[in-house]
Amino acid sequence: xxxxxxxxxxxxxxxxxxxxxxxxxxxxxxxxxxxxxxxxxxxxxxxxxxxxxxxxxxxxxxxxxxxxxxxxxxxxxxxxxxxxxxxxxxxxxxxxxxxxxxxxxxxxxxxxxxxxxxxxxxxxxxxxxxxxxxxxxxxxxxxxxxxxxxxxxxxxxxxxxxxxxxxxxxxxxxxxxxxxxxxxxxxxxxxxxxxxxxxxxxxxxxxxxxxxxxxxxxxxxxxxxxxxxxxxxxxxxxxxxxxxxxxxxxxxxxxxxxxxxxxxxxxxxxxxxxxxxxxxxxxxxxxxxxxxxxxxxxxxxxxxxxxxxxxxxxxxxxxxxxxxxxxxx
Numbered sequence: 187x188x189x190x191x192x193x194x195x196x197x198x199x200x201x202x203x204x205x206x207x208x209x210x211x212x213x214x215x216x217x218x219x220x221x222x223x224x225x226x227x228x229x230x231x232x233x234x235x236x237x238x239x240x241x242x243x244x245x246x247x248x249x250x251x252x253x254x255x256x257x258x259x260x261x262x263x264x265x266x267x268x269x270x271x272x273x274x275x276x277x278x279x280x281x282x283x284x285x286x287x288x289x290x291x292x293x294x295x296x297x298x299x300x301x302x303x304x305x306x307x308x309x310x311x312x313x314x315x316x317x318x319x320x321x322x323x324x325x326x327x328x329x330x331x332x333x334x335x336x337x338x339x340x341x342x343x344x345x346x347x348x349x350x351x352x353x354x355x356x357x358x359x360x361x362x363x364x365x366x367x368x369x370x371x372x373x374x375x376x377x378x379x380x381x382x383x384x385x386x387x388x389x390x391x392x393x394x395x396x397x398x399x400x401x402x403x404x405x406x407x408x409x410x411x412x413x414x415x416x417x418x419x420x421x422x423x424x425x426x427x428x429x430x431x432x433x434x435x436x437x438x439x440x441x442x443x444x445x446x447x448x449x450x451x452x453x454x455x456x457x458x459x460x461x462x463x464x465x466x467x468x469x470x471x472x473x474x475x476x477x478x479x480x481x482x483x484x485x486x487x488x489x490x491x492x493x494x495x496x497x498x499x500x501x502x503x504x505x506x507x508x509x510x511x512x513x514x515x
Contacts, residue, residue, distance in 0.1 A: 198215060198252045202256035299355055302479055401474065406440055
């Protein structure tokens with residue numbers, strides 16, 4: 187295999203292009219000058235990534251230079267607890283099929299998107315890449331986390347045996363355009379943003395927030411994640427190898443800053459323009475006291491996030507008003 191270079195003539199397959207991260211990566215590619223003919227996408231009805239034969243046929247019939255594997259079955263605590271078999275099976279199948287068939291089709295470069303839940307439940311903060319496989323995982327999303335760990339190890343194993351250049355990035359909590367604002371199964375930022383927005387419309391005096399508000403979380407605007415993903419994918423192979431290890435090659439992607447849930451809620455209140463108060467329901471669970479990624483490896487490679495939390499939330503709220511509220515009105 188020759189040295190693959192990322193450029194606007196490359197054919198890039200973005201698996202999971204309708205999701206939060208995948209759609210941001212497509213936006214970034216288009217902003218960087220990639221035409222629609224260079225960005226290969228397929229909906230689930232066009233290509234079932236859990237079906238090995240379909241994936242094989244796709245890679246054999248379509249010229250692909252690079253793969254960005256952002257497709258995954260994802261969900262919150264309730265979904266992970268209710269459907270653990272689906273979460274481990276579907277993610278293992280998606281990863282195995284795409285990575286193996288990419289290799290057979292001689293795709294030299296691939297980027298796999300993981301999750302910060304790969305790290306043990308009780309781990310030193312901030313969480314460094316070397317913490318993976320050093321302790322027990324969080325039970326509520328263990329099947330999903332195990333699948334993501336397997337994805338990292340698949341990439342590393344193909345690199346070691348076949349000389350491919352398959353890389354993995356581990357994002358922190360992401361939010362932004364195309365997020366899921368369903369109150370039943372959305373993550374903290376879209377759920378809070380919608381609750382605060384609806385309280386503002388209804389003239390409510392307060393908004394309820396789960397927990398004490400004291401736990402700390404790190405958030406990254408999804409457009410920054412897309413930028414980081416393409417940056418890591420585009421790095422020279424020797425530079426990438428110099429900052430990683432063959433069996434510890436994944437790279438954390440985060441903002442490097444965490445905030446309390448109270449601070450997050452207060453910033454959302456400010457962005458939305460809500461005049462009422464926040465009420466913290468301390469009978470509801472807080473979760474882990476802190477979750478912050480160590481991003482030293484990524485910084486040494488020359489990248490860091492550009493959007494502050496307030497800037498990212500402002501962009502997200504603008505998109506919510508235009509795309510979610512316009513649909514309802």
